[in-house]
Amino acid sequence: MQRQNGLTEMFAQACEQLGMRAFTPNISAWPDVVVLDSKRSLLAVDVVDETIEPRDRTATVSLNRKISNLRDDIPMIADLQMVRRVLMPGSSVSGTVLLGADDVAAGIWLEGWPQVEVSIEALDEVERKLTPALQFAEVPIRAVTDAGADARADRRLVLDSRQADIATRTITDVAILRGPPGSGKTLVLAARARWLAQNNPNWVIQILCFNRLLVPYLRSLVEEKPNVHVSTFGRFARAQGHSLNLSEEAKADADLQKSINRGIVPTLDALLIDEWQDFLPAWTTFAFATLRPHRGGALLAGDRIQALYWDADNDKALAERAVEEIDLTQPYRCTAPILHVAEALDPAYTVTGIDDAPDGEPVDLVWADSPRDQADAVAADVKLLLADDRRLDEIGILVTYKRLVGAVCHALADRDIPYRLVKSSGADDYQHGLPAVTVMTVHSAKGYEFAVVFLVGLEGLPRPDTAENARWGRVGYVGATRARDQLVITYSKDGHYLDRLRALPNHTRRWTWPDDYPEGA
Structure with a gap:
């Protein structure tokens, strides 16, 4: 199974390098990977057990059934051509349908994939269906006292393409997410947590925040993902066996040094921090120390204008980190x-x-x-x-x-x-x-x-x-x-x-x- 997952990841990365959107639905009735590209038809990929013989039709028949299921579930793509690929771990097979790892690396899977214009509407519909982690099941509150409320509520329900890209991108170390109020920073964090949990069910994924009243809301966004945990920083640190001051920067720095001397054990595979502008630098440094390298990295979301408790030098915690800065520019919440x-x-x-x-x-x-x-x-x-x-x-x-x-x-x-x-x-x-x-x-x-x-x-x-x-x-x-x-x-x-x-x-x-x-x- 690990080799199958590795080949799936390898294929998805190959698509990403070409600017294509590759999705791995966590639904057994659908193909393992679906690739979207506005200049080509859709590509459906299955990864089969390496014990299956290359000449065995079982693999291709199974994929055909999955494609049929996908078309039934997403009627908009029923008339679109669906190109098939079957990946076989450890196989030296070369062909346009049955592919081994070397074929993926060499780009042979692109051969015979016709160039066809696909409508943006169809692509968006497929993306919404394939990425439930990027949608939220909350019933929008419908305002009745001003005419434009319904249209505004609809715009807040699903992540736009920019937000979805952030939620699903590879973060090698640390990414800072900034944006105006209501630009979706919290939803992007939650969507990323859900997406990571869906694709890595054995990972430990942690969301941290400062405001205790924010914890129940964040939990409601990820409640169906048991490997996603939500906590204030104080409770998280205590659960790790440490205690850092929660009100004074100098004391928090001193407590951090004590924790470093004692040893901080990496227990997380991915870290997400909401309202990061309210974190003291020592808290961020401590959280980084609990993060296993080369997994899901850290995504920190904040807005300096909303810092109400102190003007801490957050960037101090970013020294010697590989930091990517990301901006959201579209406000959705407020008029x-x-x-x-x-x-x-x-x-x-x-x-x-x-x-x-x-x-x-x-x-x-x-x-x-x-x-x-x-x-x-x-x-x-x-x-x-x-x-x-x-x-x-x-x-x-x-x-x-x-x-x-x-x-x-x-x-x-x-x-x-x-x-x-x-x-x-x-x-x-x-x-x-x-x-x-x-x-x-x-x-x-x-x-x-x-x-x-x-x-x-x-x-x-x-x-x-x-x-x-x-x-x-x-x-x-x-x-x-x-x-x-x-x-x-x-x-x-x-x-x-x-x-x-x-x-x-x-x-x-x-x-x-x-x-x-x-x-x-």
């Missing part, structure tokens, strides 16, 4: 008005691909006389949204400071609106999608998203005139970009951030509580 508002919060922010973001409703700026009145305005708005058939679980209320939570919860309770207050201490019990409005701090909301977000307390954030204040300023940026379709920002006084947002008349609307609300709201 263009939401991204324009997020970008306007600080001149230092630049959102890549903002002009390609989907259109949507302007961002609502709601003035209220006090923080308590802000909470009343939010609760009234939620009530109106629910009356307009918006679901409870589509709504997130994010506060910039914990002290604002009480007023928000009290206002929701006064209007009999079901809600749940989510804290990091309850991360293990957190389930997204329950019938209740979610109330949480922006820090806890990292990695999550909602169709509608109410951001409360923006005016209380300090001006970004020092390094520490700049991090607090990013709270507004992170909070705003948790919204997919609609963003409502409440405030009680003018300030640095509100001045900037009011200068965006094409992307914002201004309201006053309670004057602009229906009577009795």
